[in-house]
Amino acid sequence: MTDNQEIGFFDTQPMFVCDQIELTILDVNRVAEHVLGFTRKELIGKGLLDLGKRVHVETVGHNKLQSHVGFDSIWELKGKSGKGFTVQLAAHLMNYKGKPARLVIAHLLDKEVMNPDSGSNPISSQVELQDFPFGEIEWNADHLVFRWSKKAESIFGYAEEEVMLNKDFFDQFVHPEDQQQVQAFFKHAVEKKLSSSNIVNRNITKSGKVIYCEWYNSILYDQQGNIASTYSIVQDVTEREKATREAQNSMISYRDLFNSISDSIYLLNEDGEIIEMNHGLEKTYGYTRKEVLGERFSKLNAPGKVDVQQVLDTKSLVDQGESVQFEGWARKKNGEVFPTETLVNLGSYNNQKVYIVIERDISDRNDAQQSLKHREQLFRELFNSSPIGIALLNKHREIELVNAGFQELFGYKFEEIKGLELDKVIVPEPDKEHAYELSKTTSVVEFTGKRKTKSGKMIDVIIYGIPVVVDGKTVAVYGIYVDITDRENTERKMRDSLKEKEVLLAEIHHRVKNNLAVITGLLELQAFRLQSEIAKKAIKDSQMRVNSIALVHEKLYQSESLSNVQVQEYFVELSEIIKSAMSNTTPVNIHYELEEIELPVTHAIPCGLILNEIVTNSFKHAFSGREEGEIWVSFKQQGDMVELRVADNGIGVDPGLVPDRKKSLGMTLIHTLSRQLNAQFKMDTTSGTAYTLIFKKRKLNSSFLNQRVIR
Numbered sequence: 001m002t003d004n005q006e007i008g009f010f011d012t013q014p015m016f017v018c019d020q021i022e023l024t025i026l027d028v029n030r031v032a033e034h035v036l037g038f039t040r041k042e043l044i045g046k047g048l049l050d051l052g053k054r055v056h057v058e059t060v061g062h063n064k065l066q067s068h069v070g071f072d073s074i075w076e077l078k079g080k081s082g083k084g085f086t087v088q089l090a091a092h093l094m095n096y097k098g099k100p101a102r103l104v105i106a107h108l109l110d111k112e113v114m115n116p117d118s119g120s121n122p123i124s125s126q127v128e129l130q131d132f133p134f135g136e137i138e139w140n141a142d143h144l145v146f147r148w149s150k151k152a153e154s155i156f157g158y159a160e161e162e163v164m165l166n167k168d169f170f171d172q173f174v175h176p177e178d179q180q181q182v183q184a185f186f187k188h189a190v191e192k193k194l195s196s197s198n199i200v201n202r203n204i205t206k207s208g209k210v211i212y213c214e215w216y217n218s219i220l221y222d223q224q225g226n227i228a229s230t231y232s233i234v235q236d237v238t239e240r241e242k243a244t245r246e247a248q249n250s251m252i253s254y255r256d257l258f259n260s261i262s263d264s265i266y267l268l269n270e271d272g273e274i275i276e277m278n279h280g281l282e283k284t285y286g287y288t289r290k291e292v293l294g295e296r297f298s299k300l301n302a303p304g305k306v307d308v309q310q311v312l313d314t315k316s317l318v319d320q321g322e323s324v325q326f327e328g329w330a331r332k333k334n335g336e337v338f339p340t341e342t343l344v345n346l347g348s349y350n351n352q353k354v355y356i357v358i359e360r361d362i363s364d365r366n367d368a369q370q371s372l373k374h375r376e377q378l379f380r381e382l383f384n385s386s387p388i389g390i391a392l393l394n395k396h397r398e399i400e401l402v403n404a405g406f407q408e409l410f411g412y413k414f415e416e417i418k419g420l421e422l423d424k425v426i427v428p429e430p431d432k433e434h435a436y437e438l439s440k441t442t443s444v445v446e447f448t449g450k451r452k453t454k455s456g457k458m459i460d461v462i463i464y465g466i467p468v469v470v471d472g473k474t475v476a477v478y479g480i481y482v483d484i485t486d487r488e489n490t491e492r493k494m495r496d497s498l499k500e501k502e503v504l505l506a507e508i509h510h511r512v513k514n515n516l517a518v519i520t521g522l523l524e525l526q527a528f529r530l531q532s533e534i535a536k537k538a539i540k541d542s543q544m545r546v547n548s549i550a551l552v553h554e555k556l557y558q559s560e561s562l563s564n565v566q567v568q569e570y571f572v573e574l575s576e577i578i579k580s581a582m583s584n585t586t587p588v589n590i591h592y593e594l595e596e597i598e599l600p601v602t603h604a605i606p607c608g609l610i611l612n613e614i615v616t617n618s619f620k621h622a623f624s625g626r627e628e629g630e631i632w633v634s635f636k637q638q639g640d641m642v643e644l645r646v647a648d649n650g651i652g653v654d655p656g657l658v659p660d661r662k663k664s665l666g667m668t669l670i671h672t673l674s675r676q677l678n679a680q681f682k683m684d685t686t687s688g689t690a691y692t693l694i695f696k697k698r699k700l701n702s703s704f705l706n707q708r709v710i711r
Contacts, residue, residue, distance in 0.1 A: 013106060013107055013108060013231075014036065014077075014087070015028065015029045015032060015105050016028050016043075017103055017104075018048050018103075018104055020099075020100040020101050023047060024045065024048075025044055025048055026044065026101060027040075028040055028044070032106070035079065035108070036077065036078075036080060036085075038079070048104060052075045052087075053075065055075065055086065074088055074089075074109075075087050075088075075089055075106070077106060085108060086108075087109060088109055089104055089105070089106055090105045090107065090218040092105075092198060094216060094233075096133070105218050105231065107218075133151075133235060134151060134234055135151040135153075135154070135235070136151065136232070137152050137234060138229060138231050138232070139229065140229055141226065141228065141229070143170040144165050144166070144167060144169075145163045145165065145166065145169060146164070148160040152234065155213070155234065156203065156206060157205045157207055158173075172204065173203055175202035175203060177202070178201040181201055182199065189217075189219055189227070190227060193221065196217065197217055197219070198215060198217060199215050199217070200212060200213070200214045200237065200241070212237050212240075212241040212242075213234050213235065213236055213238075214234065215232050216232065216233045217230050218230070219231075258278050259280070261280050262280050262283070263284075263359065264285065264360070265278045265358050265359075266281055266297075267347070267356055268354060268355040269352065269354060272297050272298070273294060274292050274293055274294065274296070275349070275352075276293075276349060276354075281359075284332070284359075285332050285333055287333050291333075297357070300330050300331070300359075301329070302328075302329035302337045305329040306328070307328075314344055318344050318345065319346065321346060323343065323345050325341070325344075326341075326342055327339065327341050328340055330359065330361075338361055340360060340361060341359070341362045342358070344356070344357050384403050384404055385404065386403055388405050388482055389402075389403070389405045389406035389408075389410065389461075389480070389482075389483075390405060390478060390479070391403075391406050391422055391478070392476060392477075393422055393476060393477045394475075394476055395473075395475055395476065397422060398419055398421055399417050399418055399419065399421075399425075400418075401414075402417070406481065409481060410425075410426055410451070410453045410481075411455055412454050422439075423435045426451045427451060428451070428452050428458065431450070434449075438465050439465065439479075440474070441465055441474075442467055442469060444464065444466050444467070446462065446463070446464055447463045447464075448462050449463065460485045460487075460488040461482060462482040462484055463479065463480070463481055464478075464482075465477060465478075466480065519546050523539050523542055541616070541665075541666075564604075565599050566596070566597075567598065567599055567604070567607070568592075568635075570608065571607075571611060571633055574612065575590050575611070575631075575633060576590070578615045578616055582616070582620075585620065585623070586624075586627070586628060588619060588623065588628065588630070589628070589629070589630050590631045590633060591630065591632045592634070593633070593634035594633070595636050595637055597635060600698055606673040606676050607644060607677070607693075609669060609673055610644070610669075610670055610673050610691075610693065611646060613666045613669055613670055614646040614670070614691050615631060618631055618646075618648040618650060618689070621650070622688065623650050624650075624651060629650055630648065631646070631648045632645070632648070641696055642695060642697045643693070643694045646690070646691050647684075647691070648688045648689055649688040650688050650689060653689055678695055679693040679694060679695035680693065680694045
């Protein structure tokens with residue numbers, strides 16, 4: 001080590017990786033070998049506590065430790081030679097080779113041991129545990145980095161020289177949403193005088209990737225009780241956090257599913273006590289969760305209606321692995337007694353044997369059984385009085401029964417068609433083969449087509465074929481017919497109307513474009529009459545802005561949707577128009593990197609105006625004194641965010657001379673239109689000039705205009 005090279009405080013501290021419970025030494029760093037005089041092989045397997053003993057604060061001597069240091073954290077370790085060293089121990093939980101462990105740092109309190117001028121310290125400034133899985137970072141009280149290990153560089157991508165004493169590093173390194181959490185963590189540590197603690201937060205790597213990291217922090221204080229420095233070891237726990245969140249989401253999904261079931265579900269332990277329940281039980285019985293948990297299941301039974309022997313038999317069968325179902329009676333909190341159907345299975349909950357009880361209120365089912373004959377009568381009345389045509393066919397597709405709605409729809413009396421094949425009566429000749437296939441179906445089918453009435457009139461109908469299947473065989477088929485003739489006529493009229501509206505809207509876009517062209521021409525005539533070059537320049541700028549809007553309407557007129565603009569074509573054509581209009585300036589090559597993206601007109605016009613302002617400005621000012629110039633126009637999408645970037649390799653702009661948007665109409669327009677887009681706007685003048693806008697793309701119009709009729 002050279003004379004000018006400083007040894008950091010934490011580069012000279014012995015560190016031990018120990019078993020979490022027994023504190024058996026699993027690994028050490030070279031500082032521990034040097035200070036204690038043992039080899040790594042001699043130290044591994046020893047008990048850390050066998051190397052020394054606790055000492056009281058008042059016996060430490062000249063160190064004058066503050067009262068916030070715990071008595072049991074001050075130790076005297078003895079080396080191989082028998083020499084003692086006073087240390088402050090700090091321990092952190094960690095994983096070591098897949099097993100829980102503790103990282104113990106022995107902060108040396110004997111200054112002569114830490115003195116690099118003693119001539120007896122062969123320790124390198126990059127002392128680290130062998131195969132150490134963590135990054136090591138040392139911070140001062142102002143969050144400035146004093147040490148940055150190779151493992152930290154591997155985790156975060158930053159080289160040591162990029163972070164050392166970089167006063168802006170903390171703000172760009174810690175995720176903005178977690179910075180308040182980290183500040184609160186250190187505030188709490190100072191208030192409680194903690195010598196070690198850990199925290200999980202999000203960090204941002206050099207590449208911009210957000211990762212979750214777990215920080216094990218060893219904190220040292222000065223004589224005034226303020227943080228002097230912090231030694232941190234850190235590991236990337238992104239996958240662990242992701243797995244934890246997935247597990248939490250899975251548990252939440254399970255709980256939501258459990259509670260979404262309307263039946264009462266509860267778990268009984270072997271003593272018959274309710275240890276878990278769902279919302280269905282609360283709704284069914286009227287009890288709150290607090291009123292039920294811990295109670296015996298008999299709380300839910302109807303008094304005098306419980307067969308004790310049945311309960312014992314059920315328990316015995318369930319214990320043998322059987323699923324038992326039975327009917328019984330229960331009582332609600334308000335005293336109402338109701339019939340239930342209960343299913344009991346054996347299960348496990350929190351490593352405890354439980355009985356899973358699913359109980360359903362079958363009051364409705366019993367009522368349904370008692371009123372079955374009444375329902376059958378209602379069905380017959382519904383069949384006969386329904387305005388929809390219904391025919392019942394036997395397995396030979398012969399008519400057995402039709403309702404009044406069928407007779408009215410098709411004009412036949414039941415006596416006229418009874419026993420006939422329905423397909424031969426109402427199906428037009430071209431559709432008979434298809435109708436025959438439908439009548440053989442074993443599942444419900446829906447079909448829209450034409451059928452023939454007794455008078456020979458063709459009507460549009462929706463046809464439902466509903467088979468009656470017994471033992472896997474179709475024994476009958478219901479044919480249901482809904483007259484949609486009026487609806488079909490209405491839809492045809494709507495399609496014709498839609499076609500007219502599309503033609504009208506296309507004509508509107510065309511006329512708006514023509515009107516804007518007239519405005520451009522009027523501005524041109526006005527310019528001829530002006531003497532002032534400033535006024536002529538202003539009119540020409542206005543012409544270009546009007547042209548950018550007119551071009552949008554031209555693209556809308558040419559598009560299929562009439563409401564969305566293909567950006568790739570629009571940006572290229574607009575840029576080339578500007579280039580042509582600026583032919584008297586320095587020759588400029590325009591390069592495009594445009595993805596095939598469609599924008600609604602509410603986005604396309606502001607983007608076109610912004611592009612017009614930036615490109616025009618580049619032609620006018622960026623290449624002064626240059627023989628030629630380059631302009632790059634890019635438009636990209638990632639997710640629902642899009643980025644418009646326009647850059648040139650011109651002479652650039654001094655940051656102190658960036659146009660005041662209050663004085664420059666062009667900059668005022670750019671900022672105003674950026675706000676209209678809710679866009680993030682950035683101007684970079686470090687190399688040429690680059691403008692970047694990032695905004696959220698609105699959903700494209702999905703109105704009927706997007707379903708265009710081919711003209």
